[in-house]
Amino acid sequence: MGGWRAYLTTASPRSRRQAxxxxxxxxxxxxxxxxxxxxxxxxxxxxxxxxxxxxWLATHxxxxxxxxxxxxxxxxxxxxxxxxxxRDIYSRIVYGARITLRIVALVAVIIGPIGLAIGCLAGxxxxxxxxxxxxxxxxxxxxxxxxxxxxxTAALGPGIENAVIAIGLTGWPPLARLARAETLTIRRSDFxxxxxxxxxxxxxxxxxxxxxxxxxxxxxxxxxxxAGVILIAAGLGFLGLGATPPSPxxxxxxxxxxxxxxxxxWIAAMPGLAICAASLGFNLLGDGLRDVLDPKLR
Amino acid sequence: xxxxxDLTVRFGLGADVVTAVGGIGFDVRAGESxxxxxxxxxxxxxxxxxxxxxxxxxxxxxxxxxxxxPRRPDRAFRRRxxxxxxxxxASLHPRxxxxxxxxxxxxxxxxxxxxxxxxxxxxxxxLDASFRFRYPHQLSGxxxxxxxxxxxxLLDPEILLLDEPTSALDxxxxxxxxxxxxxLRRERRMTFVLVSHNLAVVANMCDRVAVMTGGLIVxxxxxxxxxxxxxxxEYTSALLRASAGYDRSHGAHDAAxx
Amino acid sequence: xxxxxxPAILEVDDLRVAFPTRGGLVHAVRGVSFSVGREKxxxxxxxxxxxxxxxxxxxxxxxRTGTVTAKRLAFDGMDLLALPPAxxxxxxxxxxxxxxxxxxxxxxxxxxxxxxxxxxxxxxxxARGAEARDRALAMLEAVRxxxxxxxxxxxxxxxxxxxxxxxxxxxxxxxxPDLLIADEPTSALDxxxxxxxLAIIDDxxxxxxxxxxxISHDLDLVARxxxxxxxxxxxxxxxxxxxxxxxxxxxxxxxxxxxxxxxxDGGQGDLPTLSRDAxxxxxxxxx
Ligand SMILES: Nc1ncnc2c1ncn2[C@@H]1O[C@H](COP(=O)(O)OP(=O)(O)OP(=O)(O)O)[C@@H](O)[C@H]1O
Ligand SMILES: Nc1ncnc2c1ncn2[C@@H]1O[C@H](COP(=O)(O)OP(=O)(O)OP(=O)(O)O)[C@@H](O)[C@H]1O
Ligand SMILES: [Mg+2]
Ligand SMILES: [Mg+2]
Numbered sequence: 001m002g003g004w005r006a007y008l009t010t011a012s013p014r015s016r017r018q019a020x021x022x023x024x025x026x027x028x029x030x031x032x033x034x035x036x037x038x039x040x041x042x043x044x045x046x047x048x049x050x051x052x053x054x055x056w057l058a059t060h061x062x063x064x065x066x067x068x069x070x071x072x073x074x075x076x077x078x079x080x081x082x083x084x085x086x087r088d089i090y091s092r093i094v095y096g097a098r099i100t101l102r103i104v105a106l107v108a109v110i111i112g113p114i115g116l117a118i119g120c121l122a123g124x125x126x127x128x129x130x131x132x133x134x135x136x137x138x139x140x141x142x143x144x145x146x147x148x149x150x151x152x153t154a155a156l157g158p159g160i161e162n163a164v165i166a167i168g169l170t171g172w173p174p175l176a177r178l179a180r181a182e183t184l185t186i187r188r189s190d191f192x193x194x195x196x197x198x199x200x201x202x203x204x205x206x207x208x209x210x211x212x213x214x215x216x217x218x219x220x221x222x223x224x225x226x227a228g229v230i231l232i233a234a235g236l237g238f239l240g241l242g243a244t245p246p247s248p249x250x251x252x253x254x255x256x257x258x259x260x261x262x263x264x265x266w267i268a269a270m271p272g273l274a275i276c277a278a279s280l281g282f283n284l285l286g287d288g289l290r291d292v293l294d295p296k297l298r
Numbered sequence: 299x300x301x302x303x304d305l306t307v308r309f310g311l312g313a314d315v316v317t318a319v320g321g322i323g324f325d326v327r328a329g330e331s332x333x334x335x336x337x338x339x340x341x342x343x344x345x346x347x348x349x350x351x352x353x354x355x356x357x358x359x360x361x362x363x364x365x366x367x368p369r370r371p372d373r374a375f376r377r378r379x380x381x382x383x384x385x386x387x388a389s390l391h392p393r394x395x396x397x398x399x400x401x402x403x404x405x406x407x408x409x410x411x412x413x414x415x416x417x418x419x420x421x422x423x424x425l426d427a428s429f430r431f432r433y434p435h436q437l438s439g440x441x442x443x444x445x446x447x448x449x450x451x452l453l454d455p456e457i458l459l460l461d462e463p464t465s466a467l468d469x470x471x472x473x474x475x476x477x478x479x480x481x482l483r484r485e486r487r488m489t490f491v492l493v494s495h496n497l498a499v500v501a502n503m504c505d506r507v508a509v510m511t512g513g514l515i516v517x518x519x520x521x522x523x524x525x526x527x528x529x530x531x532e533y534t535s536a537l538l539r540a541s542a543g544y545d546r547s548h549g550a551h552d553a554a555x556x
Numbered sequence: 557x558x559x560x561x562x563p564a565i566l567e568v569d570d571l572r573v574a575f576p577t578r579g580g581l582v583h584a585v586r587g588v589s590f591s592v593g594r595e596k597x598x599x600x601x602x603x604x605x606x607x608x609x610x611x612x613x614x615x616x617x618x619x620r621t622g623t624v625t626a627k628r629l630a631f632d633g634m635d636l637l638a639l640p641p642a643x644x645x646x647x648x649x650x651x652x653x654x655x656x657x658x659x660x661x662x663x664x665x666x667x668x669x670x671x672x673x674x675x676x677x678x679x680x681x682x683a684r685g686a687e688a689r690d691r692a693l694a695m696l697e698a699v700r701x702x703x704x705x706x707x708x709x710x711x712x713x714x715x716x717x718x719x720x721x722x723x724x725x726x727x728x729x730x731x732x733p734d735l736l737i738a739d740e741p742t743s744a745l746d747x748x749x750x751x752x753x754l755a756i757i758d759d760x761x762x763x764x765x766x767x768x769x770x771i772s773h774d775l776d777l778v779a780r781x782x783x784x785x786x787x788x789x790x791x792x793x794x795x796x797x798x799x800x801x802x803x804x805x806x807x808x809x810x811x812x813x814x815x816x817x818x819x820x821d822g823g824q825g826d827l828p829t830l831s832r833d834a835x836x837x838x839x840x841x842x843x
Binding site for chain 2: 575600601602603604605608619657658660661701702703706709710714715716717718719720722740743744745746747748749750751773775812813816817818819820821822823824826827828829830
């Protein structure tokens with residue numbers, strides 16, 4: 001048995017880092033036993049790999065046109081066929097992973113912290129702060145996503161950034177609600193009372209004692225949400241409101257393929273499959289994470 | 299050191315209002331050890347939580363450490379008054395190691411030399427250093443309770459409020475913890491308020507004792523009188539009789555009484 | 557080992573619970589053997605000596621990292637370790653019950669206390685609807701809760717320590733188990749209420765023939781309340797005596813324990829403590 005395994009399982013860890021690593025190791029052991037979760041992890045990892053290594057994985061340029069070979073079916077030369085401008089669909093999908101992943105990452109970075117902060121603050125402080133923050137949440141929750149995105153792109157012009165802003169603005173309220181609900185049960189517990197007795201300020205209690213406990217469920221929810229974000233981003237692309245034309249955005253690719261869907265089905269189907277797989281991957285991953293992170297199921 | 303007049307605490311709304319503490323008064327002198335015993339649900343913990351500034355809604359006149367009990371206690375107050383909560387399972391943060399739990403009070407008050415203090419505090423409550431980086435769920439009940447006591451002692455408070463500090467400890471560790479507390483009180487002139495359902499522990503640790511039932515103090519007596527069993531109130535004598543040992547007839551007696 | 561005349565409902569032979577560590581395994585329980593009939597068996601011993609883990613191993617609630625092994629762990633003739641997980645869980649809910657050491661912690665924080673008890677009746681198909689509710693209320697009353705109606709509607713954090721313990725006891729007694737493992741069930745109760753709650757358990761043992769494993773620190777209490785006492789130290793049983801003989805135990809550790817018990821009329825001096833003898837340490841007390 002390797003020394004690292006003992007290091008990860010001893011009952012009396014010798015340092016903070018070891019204790020934390022042990023926890024992570026235990027989580028991994030649980031995660032590993034769940035095949036669906038492992039599939040999800042595999043898909044998401046593949047997506048990341050595609051994005052990172054796109055220039056090496058792609059067989060052609062994603063934007064270079066080759067009108068001679070337009071609308072070619074899948075073949076040895078073009079694995080997934082070509083589109084109406086003769087661009088290699090496989091390469092476009094590989095590069096498209098970058099766009100999708102960028103949207104997902106940007107959205108996560110925006111809505112995660114905002115949702116967590118607002119939810120935890122509202123739940124812990126209670127009273128007027130809670131009321132104000134929750135009404136604000138309701139307001140944003142009431143906006144229909146797609147309509148807001150339409151309005152924003154109409155005002156600011158199409159582009160990924162505007163799509164991200166639109167998705168972000170409407171994406172955080174559910175997270176805030178979730179974090180607040182968690183906080184409400186946490187804040188009455190004795191260990192929070194103990195933190196107050198010690199003299200920790202409200203802010204410290206939220207940041208140091210409450211947030212780490214809300215984090216798991218927010219991360220789970222965020223991961224599950226990402227599946228939806230991918231679909232919305234694709235939807236915006238489809239409507240021509242996301243990425244601008246030459247860029248290989250999956251939704252936009254479907255939109256152009258629409259015209260040929262009966263005869264050249266691969267143009268719309270291939271990016272469609274990519275969207276399906278990516279959003280399924282995030283879904284499975286989120287479910288698996290729930291088993292690992294959710295303290296109630298521990 | 300502590301003066302309580304007419305302390306009342308109510309919880310809840312409408313039909314479910316509970317008067318947890320119904321207007322009680324007592325005094326604790328500096329350096330004294332004051333015990334509270336009483337029926338389960340009679341408001342003992344609530345009194346301690348109020349004294350520690352954890353109850354938002356109370357009425358009455360309470361002074362702690364020479365000043366009126368602040369509605370929003372500041373850090374200086376926190377340092378002088380510490381509370382060990384009743385439930386050792388719930389009072390430790392589930393995602394923090396023992397080390398992190400003990401470092402927290404030191405970090406909040408900017409006390410230097412955390413490493414040494416944490417090791418000393420663990421040793422003082424009889425926990426091996428190998429427990430330092432464990433999570434609470436890796437500890438037994440008694441081990442958790444000792445961590446909670448160690449946390450309160452780290453700030454070196456003037457007033458220590460102890461809610462059943464030894465209820466999860468076996469008698470040998472209980473004896474060690476009680477001896478430690480007694481020694482600290484002597485050396486640092488601490489003031490104790492100790493809640494326990496174990497009359498023997500209270501008789502051993504406290505100079506005076508208040509007996510509570512139904513949110514009221516029904517009797518106050520000093521240690522010699524408790525030891526001798528010269529009590530006046532009916533509930534106190536029922537308590538003493540039941541302490542003499544398990545006997546099912548006590549159940550019958552009290553059922554008739556309540 | 558069972559008291560004569562009562563068939564054993566639980567047989568434990570060489571039970572071990574271990575948590576993996578650097579130098580092999582840390583043994584929380586290291587080879588415990590006993591059996592329980594329709595009687596009251598107490599387990600006492602030092603903090604961290606493996607009392608709770610023994611109970612948890614029997615009901616199947618040892619934390620994931622731990623491994624449980626035994627030559628035999630049989631409940632009513634069924635080998636618990638060989639049982640499929642689903643059967644075992646069903647058994648644990650219905651025929652074996654455990655009052656955990658941390659009652660308030662084990663209650664669902666966002667569900668009303670009474671609903672949780674009533675749920676117990678419903679899940680086990682004992683009663684449904686309004687009847688489950690009434691029986692839950694009756695249970696709360698039976699454990700001497702003064703205001704059962706309010707406590708039924710209360711959330712766990714609104715209860716005092718002792719009320720939480722009694723709610724948990726009520727919940728565990730609801731399905732009428734054949735074996736009750738009670739881990740310090742009365743540590744937060746004052747002596748009068750304690751006597752009343754124990755009387756209920758006593759009745760269940762003597763009338764319905766329930767078996768009881770009673771984990772406690774209160775030596776005086778177990779000497780009076782239980783039939784037999786098992787003394788544990790560092791994961792092993794060091795002594796097993798009839799409760800009436802507790803004062804005459806032979807193992808130096810058990811004798812030492814008895815000396816540490818404070819007395820009401822014992823004065824205010826330092827209490828005697830155990831000199832944690834090298835021999836006991838060598839047996840490998842918790843790390
Ligand atoms: N947050 C709360 N909300 C509503 N009721 C509460 C709350 N906290 C305590 N109570 C009620 O106040 C009463 C007194 O509770 P307290 O915890 O002070 O009792 P106690 O004397 O410490 O009892 P025990 O010995 O069982 O711990 C109980 O009836 C309890 O239900
Ligand atoms: N998850 C875990 N990982 C490692 N060690 C553990 C874990 N859980 C418990 N232990 C250790 O196992 C030993 C036995 O614990 P157990 O809870 O059975 O003690 P106990 O006899 O019930 O003590 P107490 O009277 O204090 O409750 C303890 O030393 C404890 O630290
Ligand atoms: Mg209490
Ligand atoms: Mg235990």
